[in-house]
Amino acid sequence: MTDILIKSFNRPFYLDRCLFSIFKFVEGDFKISVLDDGTPKQYLDKIRGKYPEIDIILSKNYAQKTSAITENLKNKTEINGFQIPVDLWIEAAKNASDYFIITEDDVWFTEKININDLVSEMKKSDINLLKLGWLGNFKDDQHLDISEINNKIDRIIPHKLFLKGQKTMEAFFLNKYKFYSFLYKLKIVNNETPQKYWALNSILMGLYSKKYWLKIWKNMAGKVDEKQQLINASVYFKKNKNNLNFIARLKKESMKTTFQSSATNSYHNYGYNFDVNLFNYLINEAWFTDKFDSFQNFPNDFSLDYFESFFNDKIDILEFKKWVSHFKEQYKNLGVDVG
Known part of the structure; x- marks a missing residue:
């Protein structure tokens, strides 16, 4: 059984589409959990009625967030969109299957996949992240070596990434001690360099090994820190650099x-x-x-x-x-x- 985790907040019309697409296009054994941070109860009740198979898990700030929605409609008080339930996501991941899909309510499937077959191939080929979609972005392919694992999956190997230990990668991404600026002057990096590291991560459309996802989300301190994610991903990728199948993607986008x-x-x-x-x-x-x-x-x-x-x-x-x-x-x- 493979877990599918869906982050959700106050857009049940998209969540409905997301759930519908899963039952239409995903084959195999899976369990869906919606990780909701404040969608008003009447909307969640309707979702539960339409999809009784799913679990809905509420964040610790759920009541506060639903109140904020009501207050916004009455008085235009801004909803704090920076208060994000990272702890809920991490706890759900810890309790998930060894391989799981994590996505969001405004993402939907467009092509059939067999989740059992994909997880089986990930175990066999030691794939840590299988990208099910990449937003139609082929521009970044120039920074990748792409070759076939099987007739449905390609391995993607980012080339010429600067990869060192934790402290050096922190200096690199956070420009501590002007380290990134120094590399820039030496023309070792340029303005496009940070984008290359997103080959190691997938925010919306990833089928992950649990171990790798939890490594990426280590030391988040209750917020979404994309630089920290790339630091963590880079360090772990360096440790596994001999695994040519570490990152892969479907030959055809499915989301x-x-x-x-x-x-x-x-x-x-x-x-x-x-x-x-x-x-x-x-x-x-x-x-x-x-x-x-x-x-x-x-x-x-x-x-x-x-x-x-x-x-x-x-x-x-x-x-x-x-x-x-x-x-x-x-x-x-x-x-x-x-x-």
């Missing part, structure tokens, strides 16, 4: 995500007159009353005009489009296929 929605404004506040929290409320309520179809335009993301049909003059459509365009552009610049 997608959205680039036109956010759980809060914390990371995507671009200065436009667009209220992400109000947007989520309007779509959540439409979904709750069966007016919003979670599978509209599936397997692609929802059409913008479909979202707009539920705004009821409460959201400025032009400002919404500006926000989406900005959201997409920042990922497009990284080589991501934003659709």
Whole structure:
């Protein structure tokens, strides 16, 4: 039995799509756990009714987060999107199967996979991370050596990574003692160098060995620290550098995500007159009353005009489009296929 862990917060219309896609496209023996940080109870109850097979585990701040959503709708008090339930995720991972998928509510499957076969191959080939999707980003392939493990999986080996011990990698990523700046002057690194290390990690679409995921998330101190993740991944990868199958990916991507929605404004506040929290409320309520179809335009993301049909003059459509365009552009610049 392989665990599938889904991080979730206040977008049941996407969570519904995510769960639907798992039951449609994932074959084999698996157990789904939703790790929820504040989706209002009535929405979670509806999810439970539609998918009685799943478990929903609430964060320790669940009540506080649901109250924050209510307060936001009443008084526009900002929801603290930086208060993240890292402890919940780590505890769930510790209790998960030796190999597990970890994803988020706004990610969905688009191609069939057999989870039993994939885990069997990971054990056989000593794969620590199998990427099920990579956001259509083939730009980074120039930094990878890619070769076949079997007819469904390729090994991916990042080349020319600077790899040392823990303290040196901390100095490297955090530029302690101006170490990164020194390497930059020597032309050993450049502005694109940090991006290469993301070959060792997958935020949204990874089938992981538990040991490796827990190594990556060591010393998080209750927050999502991406530099610390890359430090941890680099150190562990160096220790396993003789394993040519350490990182792999499917030959064909099997997952997608959205680039036109956010759980809060914390990371995507671009200065436009667009209220992400109000947007989520309007779509959540439409979904709750069966007016919003979670599978509209599936397997692609929802059409913008479909979202707009539920705004009821409460959201400025032009400002919404500006926000989406900005959201997409920042990922497009990284080589991501934003659709």
